[in-house]
Amino acid sequence: MSDNRLKVVFLGPLASFSHQAAAESFKKTNAELIPHASFGDAFSAVQDQTADFAVIPFENSTNGSVVQTLDLLADRTSLYTDVQVCGEYYLTVHHCLLVRKGTYPSGCSGYDGSITKLYTHPQAWGQCEGLLSAHFKGVERQDVSSTSKAAEIVAKETGESSAAIASKFAAEYHGLDILKENIEDRADNTTRFLILRNTRVEKTAELAFEQRCSSCTTWIMNKTLISFAVAHSSAGALANALLIFKAHGLNLTSINTRPSLKRAWQYVFFVECGQAPSAENKEAVLEALSDLHHATESCRNWGTWKDQLCSGADS
Amino acid sequence: MSDNRLKVVFLGPLASFSHQAAAESFKKTNAELIPHASFGDAFSAVQDQTADFAVIPFENSTNGSVVQTLDLLADRTSLYTDVQVCGEYYLTVHHCLLVRKGTYPSGCSGYDGSITKLYTHPQAWGQCEGLLSAHFKGVERQDVSSTSKAAEIVAKETGESSAAIASKFAAEYHGLDILKENIEDRADNTTRFLILRNTRVEKTAELAFEQRCSSCTTWIMNKTLISFAVAHSSAGALANALLIFKAHGLNLTSINTRPSLKRAWQYVFFVECGQAPSAENKEAVLEALSDLHHATESCRNWGTWKDQLCSGADS
Numbered sequence: 001m002s003d004n005r006l007k008v009v010f011l012g013p014l015a016s017f018s019h020q021a022a023a024e025s026f027k028k029t030n031a032e033l034i035p036h037a038s039f040g041d042a043f044s045a046v047q048d049q050t051a052d053f054a055v056i057p058f059e060n061s062t063n064g065s066v067v068q069t070l071d072l073l074a075d076r077t078s079l080y081t082d083v084q085v086c087g088e089y090y091l092t093v094h095h096c097l098l099v100r101k102g103t104y105p106s107g108c109s110g111y112d113g114s115i116t117k118l119y120t121h122p123q124a125w126g127q128c129e130g131l132l133s134a135h136f137k138g139v140e141r142q143d144v145s146s147t148s149k150a151a152e153i154v155a156k157e158t159g160e161s162s163a164a165i166a167s168k169f170a171a172e173y174h175g176l177d178i179l180k181e182n183i184e185d186r187a188d189n190t191t192r193f194l195i196l197r198n199t200r201v202e203k204t205a206e207l208a209f210e211q212r213c214s215s216c217t218t219w220i221m222n223k224t225l226i227s228f229a230v231a232h233s234s235a236g237a238l239a240n241a242l243l244i245f246k247a248h249g250l251n252l253t254s255i256n257t258r259p260s261l262k263r264a265w266q267y268v269f270f271v272e273c274g275q276a277p278s279a280e281n282k283e284a285v286l287e288a289l290s291d292l293h294h295a296t297e298s299c300r301n302w303g304t305w306k307d308q309l310c311s312g313a314d315s
Numbered sequence: 316m317s318d319n320r321l322k323v324v325f326l327g328p329l330a331s332f333s334h335q336a337a338a339e340s341f342k343k344t345n346a347e348l349i350p351h352a353s354f355g356d357a358f359s360a361v362q363d364q365t366a367d368f369a370v371i372p373f374e375n376s377t378n379g380s381v382v383q384t385l386d387l388l389a390d391r392t393s394l395y396t397d398v399q400v401c402g403e404y405y406l407t408v409h410h411c412l413l414v415r416k417g418t419y420p421s422g423c424s425g426y427d428g429s430i431t432k433l434y435t436h437p438q439a440w441g442q443c444e445g446l447l448s449a450h451f452k453g454v455e456r457q458d459v460s461s462t463s464k465a466a467e468i469v470a471k472e473t474g475e476s477s478a479a480i481a482s483k484f485a486a487e488y489h490g491l492d493i494l495k496e497n498i499e500d501r502a503d504n505t506t507r508f509l510i511l512r513n514t515r516v517e518k519t520a521e522l523a524f525e526q527r528c529s530s531c532t533t534w535i536m537n538k539t540l541i542s543f544a545v546a547h548s549s550a551g552a553l554a555n556a557l558l559i560f561k562a563h564g565l566n567l568t569s570i571n572t573r574p575s576l577k578r579a580w581q582y583v584f585f586v587e588c589g590q591a592p593s594a595e596n597k598e599a600v601l602e603a604l605s606d607l608h609h610a611t612e613s614c615r616n617w618g619t620w621k622d623q624l625c626s627g628a629d630s
Contacts, residue, residue: 064573239557240561246555246558254582257379263503
């Protein structure tokens with residue numbers, strides 16, 4: 001039963017935030033969305049061409065970088081040589097208080113304080129402290145492996161009067177009622193996902209997922225991710241490598257590091273840089289890479305994509 | 316019962332790797348070593364002057380930066396304005412297989428395969444996979460919150476025939492026999508600790524803990540930690556800030572970032588830089604800071620200390 005639909009893998013379980021990011025970023029396509037249990041599996045699926053794209057969390061505006069993704073991008077044993085970053089997607093993390101269908105037909109206004117147990121991922125408790133301390137003091141809290149799992153448990157319960165903290169997406173997927181939306185303390189908690197493709201697969205070069213932010217009409221920046229390693233013992237090597245970006249007009253937007261694991265206290269650096277797309281600086285990334293090859297022990301171009309953090313999304 | 320001994324706090328529990336690092340780095344002193352349950356508590360103890368020094372894990376050669384420490388160094392609400400980094404200590408992580416005293420009087424050569432249960436911290440299983448797969452296939456594994464806790468459990472058991480994976484330091488502390496030493500797969504797994512003091516406490520300026528590596532006679536480098544934030548929207552701001560280090564002869568040895576939490580996708584950068592101590596470049600750090608104050612939104616000098624990763628320890 002093969003079909004021509006795009007295959008997009010995301011980090012499971014079903015109805016996870018990664019699932020939501022994959023669904024939203026590929027909404028214009030008829031893509032088949034496939035859960036994978038681990039970050040490594042998702043990278044492998046793209047490398048092995050069993051999937052066309054992967055949607056992978058890269059950083060969260062509150063918690064910072066996703067170390068598992070950086071470790072795969074370090075690609076210390078050259079497992080993912082054909083994998084490339086071709087896009088990004090920003091997902092704002094909204095939590096809802098979810099209950100079994102029909103429990104509170106009139107929504108939160110009819111809530112009578114009868115909920116005796118709450119389920120969610122450990123991180124979500126701290127993100128919804130305002131609502132929890134105001135209305136759910138003393139109510140039993142049960143940690144589960146994901147917010148989606150919390151929704152699934154509540155959907156399947158029959159006797160208990162429990163609720164889950166999870167996304168609207170998980171509510172729809174597991175068929176729960178939303179007692180209250182947007183219960184998170186911080187409205188701006190956002191996760192950035194990278195979209196991966198295989199450079200050898202022609203049909204994915206089209207970037208069927210791309211969408212332009214409706215509030216942006218003028219400025220669109222290109223972003224590029226480059227990883228490199230420098231000799232620790234060589235004084236000034238890191239500064240010299242970073243200078244190369246500036247010399248070619250590439251604006252550094254983020255730097256991350258991970259241990260090289262070749263030798264203690266040596267690092268793989270991940271630099272993201274941006275520039276406006278123009279005829280003039282079309283070759284800037286390639287020229288910078290050529291210089292980096294001379295100034296570093298190793299370096300790799302992970303690809304260039306359209307910055308989705310436009311002025312519209314940023315404000 | 317007050318005394319004049321130095322008070323050194325570390326990240327508990329007792330017999331943890333932090334405890335070991337504190338004991339080894341302050342071995343020449345008669346310091347009182349005090350466990351603290353959280354990273355924040357240890358920082359607060361130094362700020363509040365209830366402790367003279369704190370010994371805090373900063374990075375591991377395999378796992379990378381310790382995010383909790385970076386978040387405290389980001390000091391987003393100015394809680395730790397008097398805290399300064401005054402030293403570092405490298406602790407190589409060695410694991411041992413520990414059993415109750417007298418169980419195997421002849422050590423590993425007398426081991427008869429009777430151990431039915433193993434205890435350790437989840438991370439340690441992966442670090443000792445070689446020994447475990449060779450000799451302990453199918454033996455029940457119980458995760459506990461620390462390797463020290465594992466040693467404590469085994470020390471207290473009476474009926475069971477169990478073993479713990481923990482340090483020699485924990486074996487001595489909890490009174491266990493070492494069945495086998497250095498059972499880790501990687502010999503070079505090392506954690507770097509920072510030593511903190513309060514700039515207002517005169518008596519800690521002496522750095523009673525300092526010790527020179529016996530294999531180093533010539534080169535000693537000074538290291539400095541500086542944190543700063545730059546305006547995300549300002550093109551080239553990060554590169555310009557990094558250039559300042561180079562301009563003053565300060566060699567960048569590491570860069571870390573954490574979210575600023577003031578605005579999404581803005582970061583606090585942590586830059587470590589080194590230079591040989593000499594009359595000529597005595598003012599380099601202060602001059603660089605003066606320039607950084609103009610080039611960044613905010614910056615902070617976390618202090619300068621003697622690099623302990625000498626050529627002796629590095630090779």
